[in-house]
Amino acid sequence: MYIADKERYKKMKYNRCGRSGLKLSALSLGLWHNFGSSDSFDNMTDMVTTAFDLGITHFDIANNYGPYPGSAEENFGKIMTRSLAPYRDELIISSKAGYWMWDGPYGEWGSRKYLVSSCDQSLKRTGLEYFDIFYHHRPDPETPLEETAAALDYIVKSGRALYVGISNYGEEATLKISKLLRDMGTPLLIHQQRYNMFERGIENGLQKVWESEGIGSIAFCPLAQGLLTNRYLNGIPADSRAGKSSVFLTADRVNNAPIAKIAALNEIAVDRGMSLAQMALLWDLRGGKMTSVIIGASKPQQITENVAALDAPELTPEELDKIEEILGNEKL
Numbered sequence: 362m363y364i365a366d367k368e369r370y371k372k373m374k375y376n377r378c379g380r381s382g383l384k385l386s387a388l389s390l391g392l393w394h395n396f397g398s399s400d401s402f403d404n405m406t407d408m409v410t411t412a413f414d415l416g417i418t419h420f421d422i423a424n425n426y427g428p429y430p431g432s433a434e435e436n437f438g439k440i441m442t443r444s445l446a447p448y449r450d451e452l453i454i455s456s457k458a459g460y461w462m463w464d465g466p467y468g469e470w471g472s473r474k475y476l477v478s479s480c481d482q483s484l485k486r487t488g489l490e491y492f493d494i495f496y497h498h499r500p501d502p503e504t505p506l507e508e509t510a511a512a513l514d515y516i517v518k519s520g521r522a523l524y525v526g527i528s529n530y531g532e533e534a535t536l537k538i539s540k541l542l543r544d545m546g547t548p549l550l551i552h553q554q555r556y557n558m559f560e561r562g563i564e565n566g567l568q569k570v571w572e573s574e575g576i577g578s579i580a581f582c583p584l585a586q587g588l589l590t591n592r593y594l595n596g597i598p599a600d601s602r603a604g605k606s607s608v609f610l611t612a613d614r615v616n617n618a619p620i621a622k623i624a625a626l627n628e629i630a631v632d633r634g635m636s637l638a639q640m641a642l643l644w645d646l647r648g649g650k651m652t653s654v655i656i657g658a659s660k661p662q663q664i665t666e667n668v669a670a671l672d673a674p675e676l677t678p679e680e681l682d683k684i685e686e687i688l689g690n691e692k693l
């Protein structure tokens with residue numbers, strides 16, 4: 362039987378999520394990769410319990426994570442039942458709907474029909490009574506934002522979730538849905554957006570919206586799916602995301618990545634006695650602008666290494682300048 366480490370809350374930092382009452386662990390664990398139907402159940406259990414033992418309280422899932430779509434939720438549900446059930450009130454579990462999940466006109470995007478049905482399916486797959494955060498996963502160009510906001514509000518008021526979030530929304534739509542939700546009495550808790558040294562779209566305006574509206578912020582792909590680690594400095598290892606033929610990180614993409622720049626960043630990390638993965642996470646969290654950063658992992662050791670980054674001194678202005686110099690205008 363799993364018993365959580367008693368020291369877990371001493372090992373993590375917790376940041377307030379926007380102007381809400383909720384705090385999130387500075388690092389969260391995402392289940393996009395390595396939690397599907399053909400992945401090792403023992404390994405995923407180890408990853409989740411290692412994360413919780415290190416004080417990670419927030420686990421990020423979506424209806425379509427797998428493959429097959431839905432299998433990450435099923436696997437997380439099994440881990441909950443077998444290991445984490447006594448700790449349910451210590452966990453923030455999120456799911457999302459927005460991408461394709463089932464055939465026909467109601468299986469994706471942002472209608473009330475899709476969002477409520479998908480949330481019910483996700484609750485069933487995980488076996489949970491409620492989600493802590495339920496997200497609209499991507500903006501829908503056709504459904505009125507009023508309908509999507511009303512569906513999210515209903516999901517909270519009907520007891521299916523405690524808070525709502527959005528992901529991949531631009532500035533204007535974020536501002537609009539935030540105002541709609543506030544008027545409905547269900548303030549927008551959090552915005553989930555891609556953010557790493559090479560992908561910095563949020564810096565040009567979204568961060569200002571989050572601050573003015575009091576919305577929390579959570580970054581995904583902080584390691585650019587593994588590119589911002591020492592993983593690919595000497596080719597593509599067979600057990601890596603790109604080596605396992607992920608459709609999201611292809612060998613082509615790795616081969617076209619600015620490996621010399623990544624190697625130069627790695628040198629700064631080594632000089633300060635840490636790994637590039639650790640430095641990339643510190644960089645994402647710099648200045649306290651992000652509430653949390655969602656890491657992915659393929660083994661528990663990566664989670665242990667990544668959480669240890671939080672013990673390191675903050676990046677100095679000189680180090681940050683050096684990083685900017687190396688990056689130049691490089692985008693992935």
Ligand SMILES: NC(=O)c1ccc[n+]([C@@H]2O[C@H](COP(=O)([O-])OP(=O)(O)OC[C@H]3O[C@@H](n4cnc5c(N)ncnc54)[C@H](OP(=O)(O)O)[C@@H]3O)[C@@H](O)[C@H]2O)c1
Nearest residue numbers: 391392393581582583584585586587590601602638657659
């Ligand atoms: N809202 C959205 O649209 C959206 C989109 C994408 C992701 N997300 C969320 O964000 C989460 C994280 O995304 P991600 O998995 O791409 O994040 P990431 O942290 O950028 O990449 C994770 C990968 O980096 C490698 N890695 C992690 N720690 C390492 C270490 N210490 N040393 C060497 N390599 C290390 C592992 O790759 P190997 O497998 O090669 O070991 C791991 O699978 C997802 O699970 C999901 O919850 C949300």
